[in-house]
Amino acid sequence: MSQVGLYFGSFNPVHDGHLAIAEYMLKHAPIEELWFVLSPQNPLKNSGELWPNKKRFELLKSAIDKRSKMSICTIELEMPRPSYTIDTLKKLSELYPNTTFSIIIGSDNLEKIEQWKSFEAILNSYKIFVYPRPNVMPNAYFKHSNVTIFDAPLMDISSTQIRENQ
Numbered sequence: 001m002s003q004v005g006l007y008f009g010s011f012n013p014v015h016d017g018h019l020a021i022a023e024y025m026l027k028h029a030p031i032e033e034l035w036f037v038l039s040p041q042n043p044l045k046n047s048g049e050l051w052p053n054k055k056r057f058e059l060l061k062s063a064i065d066k067r068s069k070m071s072i073c074t075i076e077l078e079m080p081r082p083s084y085t086i087d088t089l090k091k092l093s094e095l096y097p098n099t100t101f102s103i104i105i106g107s108d109n110l111e112k113i114e115q116w117k118s119f120e121a122i123l124n125s126y127k128i129f130v131y132p133r134p135n136v137m138p139n140a141y142f143k144h145s146n147v148t149i150f151d152a153p154l155m156d157i158s159s160t161q162i163r164e165n166q
Contacts, residue, residue: 007104026069111139
């Protein structure tokens, strides 16, 4: 079974913080590959400042072009919206039956995982690799048996900051 880490995001735009986390996870998490899952719209975020899918894809493609073991997964762009992680995981598992998928998320997302569709099924069925984010209050899910907290570098950069500085 191939081990793939799925790094979900709108990557609006992709930045050095995303790439540093991806490199760290490839080195330290039990995965062989990392797929950036380009999301058309996070159902928990405002879509007002979302760049077009094609632009975000091209920027992501350019960012990982020469990086081995990284690729882009555009499955969510072809699925019904809003896009939910559980639906994507089910679809990928159908398409790639010889692959074990894990999720890579920031601690801010784990902090509010109860807002996710079918979050208990995700927690109970998939390994979740968590990187730190500032100002997060750990909850019971941080101790779940399928959750691994990594001591990845804390990145003080966000796509929102980049868009606001343009």
